[in-house]
Amino acid sequence: MKPLHFLMMALAILAGPSHAAIQVAGTRIVFDGNQKEQTVRLTNTGDRPVLTQIWLDAGEEQADGTVQAGAQATPFIVNPPVARINSDKAQVVRIFKTAEVAALPQTQESVFWLNVLEVPAKATPAANAEPEAEDNRLNIALRTRLKLFYRPAGVKGDTVTAAEAMAWRVRKDGDDYVVTCANRSPIHISFASLVLKQGEKRSDVPGGLAKPNADETFRFVGAAAGAAGPLTLELNYITELGAFVPVSVPLTVGG
Template identity: 45%
Template sequence: MKLKLAILLPLLFSFLTPAFASIQVMGTRVIFNAKEKEQSVRINNVGDAPALIQVWIDSRRESSVEDKENLPFIINPPIARVNKGKGKVLRIFPTDETASKYPQDRETMLWINILDIPPESENAADKNLMNIAVRTRLKFFYRPAGLKGELLTASENVAWTTQKTATGYKVTGSNNSPYYISFASLKIAGQEDTILQGDVIEPFSSKVFEFKNIKNSTAPVLKYTFITDLGAFVNKELKL
């Protein structure tokens, strides 16, 4: 039976035509300043059919669709239909418990989840279609009022130290600020195999980035790209 199932499943899916979701999120991150009454996220339906979306916030770096949490934010609307070619604004509000839930001396990083559920085709019964619900996750930074400094300055002032290893380097970034420092990428110049994608250094913390298999680099240069509040990429270089 197991052998038959293993043969039948690839045959079944080879005849299916996937129908992909079509919700486009405008932005890559959300900064919620505590002094503001609300924040918003705009989404657009760039597909050729209506879509149903479900939106929620969670605190886990990795989570499933079933992992729902009761966090002190209200999203309006939490469920919505978005017609083709149309957009919708998702509004996010704090509750009375928000300030007491999170530290007030630093940012907290959460996640916005937007689940795009494509509708079934009217002629689905006559076609081999596989509808796929696609979830988009955006970093959501809750920023208490009164934090010292600003993200751009903090990102430019990360303190770096280097340790030589048998095969490369361990580079430690120290963030002495209340902000999350977000990186799009880090690499050793001229050595494309060393690229590290997407990471953060938490507030008042350090993080080690390990670069392995460095080839013939007597004066290595660290090239990294950090991300601003507006989602802009800023490139920097550092001689190790």
Template identity: 35%
Template sequence: MRCLKLCFTVLTLTLVGTVSLAAKAGIVMSGTRIVYPAQQREVSIKLTNEDEKFPRLVQAWIDNGDDKISAEKSNVPFILTPPVFRVESSKSQVMRLVYTKEPLATDKETLFWLNVLEVPPKVGNESDSQLRFAFRIRTKLFFRPENLAIKPENAPSKLEWSLVKVGVGYALQVNNPTPYYISFQSVALALADKKFKSDDYTMVEPNGVQQYSLKNTPSALGNGAQVEFSIVDDYGAFVPLTASLKP
């Protein structure tokens, strides 16, 4: 069925590492996550339009986890400027993010999300039938209080892993006793020369517990198993780590 004048589709992308797209977005953000230290006056976020021909119109806003909330209804303790702007081809724009000092937890991180909606340019005549894709990027924004109990780079080593029976298989259970959100790029159980991976690894929150189901595990596991996992650090890099299972 042909579109009359215009079909407009929004694609939402959640950034955890690298993103590959069949339809090309023009706007690229520096980094895949944002950390806002509580003591910092503001944080800068750089966006670049990598399209060499056309400009992009961008709208940006913060939400507290509800991906359906509009920019107008979002209620968060941050000011993001400019909220709407145009980025010329092959040019960049820096947004300023300022914490407005409303009370947040002081003993652990608080998670917010940055939304960047890229509106595509009009190509050709207005009367032409077109399919235009608007790319909405959603990336994590961590508000980090001062003087937390441990440094962020030491948090992954504090994770406590155990193997739990789930139905006819097993799952890796992780307990996070730290004040940081920890994001995983991979989670697997290594046993002898075999590796049993999980497909449902997600972020674990401060003082939280998560289970990651394992694929094709045997009905009984011997001794010597350990956890091999990769976390995403503050700079978006993947850091491979290993850990022993708790008895």
């Protein structure tokens, strides 16, 4: 079957924001290499049926704004790839691993993205609606993405253990502070937020992802300008179950 193509349009034709009707159970998927499949539950919380398309990719975004399912090969099969979910109903999506997972690193996790694209059914025209107004109505296609971590059978440990073993260091670069996280575990560590405090000054960066057996760098722009006193990094990392765990790390420049 040819991949389905959906054009993600951001047109200010409709008044008010658009909200996703499909709620995905959980914020991440950890695929245990000892298992053959994982499941994800999708629930339609809206008042109309929704057509959904579900696929996995390796995290490579399309540059032209289009979303092309199946363009990136992954060692998984999603079933069903397309589903119609009625209002207040749910659909269980099954993710199967294939023999191609053997080509992935077996001593550390690999990360993929699960995509859930929803296209709401066309609304029934109001009895007194003008034809031209109905022609201008736009149904927005919305996409939800969440990480899938494939954890090979030989990889032991969990996010909490990996996060507790992280090593942090900071250096000054002009008016910026550059903070580096050394993750020497085989597990990805996701951060929901990172805040650098020094005296009365605080700077923050969006969350990030520390890859296995690698360093991840975060730049706090302008944080060093006019700041004095002890440095403290406050962060929240995310567990396998999606819980936020707060951590406070004292830092020394050049340490």
